[in-house]
Amino acid sequence: MPTDITTMPGGKSGKSTDTKSKESNSGNQRKTQVIMEFLGGCTPYEADALRTMLSIATGKSTLETMPQYERSALNRYLNFGCDKETGGVDGIRAHRQKRALGLMKSVSQYVGKEEIIDITTVLLTVSSDRQDIQTGLNNLPKLQTPGDGANVGNALSNAPVPK
Secondary structure, three states, X not given: OOOOOOEOOOOOEOOOHHHHHHHHHHHHHHHHHHHHHHHHOOOOOHHHHHHHHHHHHOXXXXXXXXXXXXXXXXXXXXXXXXXXXXXXXXXXXXXXXXXXXXXXXXXXXXOOHHHHHHHHHHHHHHHOOHHHHHHHHHHOOOOOOOOOOOOOOOOOOOOOOOX
């Protein structure tokens, strides 16, 4: 009677531990590669902002229960690219709302129609929140001009770094 040499009595696979660990390692390597490709495609602060929005979508958080670190992550994303010359409160609000729209587009590929409503509500509220805008405005760097060393060593700057 022919038998399958990879099956042991009781229906268990006869694969060696080495084979299983190699498959596990290659699976982990593939997961790592997918994660690295995803993160490499994110703009600065986008991964944290997406994580925050997915927390809203899954019901783990709401605007009212959102931890401060999550709101800070979202605000870092919304403020990225602004500087003192963006145009005051109105200019910053417009910039933040444009960034919020981009984030909605990014997160929409991971959630359903019902969840996008909750996300949109949070993003519109946070992106136009007067206190968040004022805090962002107060913390924005001055636009650096050639020969101006005012921002040298400022690691917390939101301004894009010239290449």
